[in-house]
Amino acid sequence: MASSIFQVRTANECIRDARNIPIPQMLFDELWFEREVTILFADSNIGKTILSLQIAQSIASGKPIEGFGLSAPSQGVLYCDFEMSDKQFHKRYSDDYQDEFEFHDHLKILKFQQNLADINISDKTFFREIKKEVIAHRCKVLVIDNITFLSRDALESAKEANDLMKVLKQLKSELALSILIIAHTPKRAPYKPISLKDMAGSSGLSRFADAVICIGKSISNPNQIYIKQLKVRSAEFQYGEDNVILMTIKKVNNFLGAYFQGYDHERNHLKSAGPTELEQEILDLHSGNEMSRREIAQRVGCDKMKVQRTLQKYQDDAVST
Incomplete structure (x- = not known):
């Protein structure tokens, strides 16, 4: 008797069935592909929101960020912004509140209603409403900034992190979504290379993620950051500690973004060697x-x-x- 919850096929049948599934296209070079749940994490005030919104604008417009590949077509992006107020957003993408940057209309910004009471990621209402907005606005990409904002204990509970990832994976499967989760790292030693262990809720989040990338702050320049690849499934591992991606944060044409500089070894951007x-x-x-x-x-x-x-x-x- 066939199982009601499992499907068993031969390996060759799996491959034949996969032929009918579209090949995932690059959303942010080989760091994030279509229909993946990817995590981007960093410490506070390094540039998580700046980079994630830049990625969202790139996908919505169908125009790649300089230095990064984008093979996916322009598509709807629902950006869940739990960080900035409208006025902070206005200032960041304008010249002192004037001459504002024009975003692509495929980029939708979701915020909590002003009178909404506290909500947490275990609340089924939250995800049900997210799903409704994704469908209503015909979005294929979902960005959640910042997931720790929704957590009661900063995702340090393995159960809470596991439950979150399971719900997001289910949402991805139901709607064929590409999901980018912005997460936080607790205070870390600035002389050590960044690892998966530095991410809040690391074991629960990373276990279910398809890819994980992080942002580090360079000691060489206050506006310089680097991107490091920590987990990948759909491509070769390219951007480890011996080949991090260097970027400079600056405002160009009233768009605050991170701009490609090149590649380097992570050790050149960390503080001096560890303690004796x-x-x-x-x-x-x-x-x-x-x-x-x-x-x-x-x-x-x-x-x-x-x-x-x-x-x-x-x-x-x-x-x-």
Whole structure:
């Protein structure tokens, strides 16, 4: 008797059936393809929204971002903006609120109603309403900025992250959607290469994602960022730590975007090498215990100034004790 939930075919039948499925086209080079759930994450104030909205405008207009491939045709994009107010949006894409940039009409911006009470990602109403808007506006691309805004515990709960990804994967399958999720990274050591572990809710989110990319901030220039590829299924792995994509954030023709510069090794854009054994011991004691700097110095056998310099070197948020 055939199963009511499973389908069993030969491997050759799987391939034959796949011939009738359109080949996924590039949305953002080989970093994001059609009908994929992709995650883009970075720390605060680095450029997540700037880049994601730039990608959305590129897809809506059918015009590639310079330096990146785009093989998909112009199509509707529903951009869920849970970050900026209308006036902040206005300022970012204008010359001091005048001479505004003209976006493509295929790009739709979704925001919460002003009088809406708090909502979280476990609320079925949220996803039901998202689905209705996608269908109503005939969108094939969905961007959620920022998914941690909808979470009660910043997606640190594995169950919450898993539930979210399962719903989004189902939404992708039902509507043949391409989904880009913007996520956050907790405070990370600026001298270490970025990894999947740096993403909030990393295990739950990345497990179900088709691709994961991140943005890092370069130490060489306050306006320079880099893009790094962390997970890929539909293409070869190209943009790892030895070949990150360099971009500069600037406003061109009243459009604030990230503009391609070239490629480089990630290590050239990180702070100096990691801590020595003694410095690491100081950092561990500082983060794991409520100890004063004098007590830490006595524990590790150094002077208080060494503790002070170590914390200033590796922790931007070090608090004097």
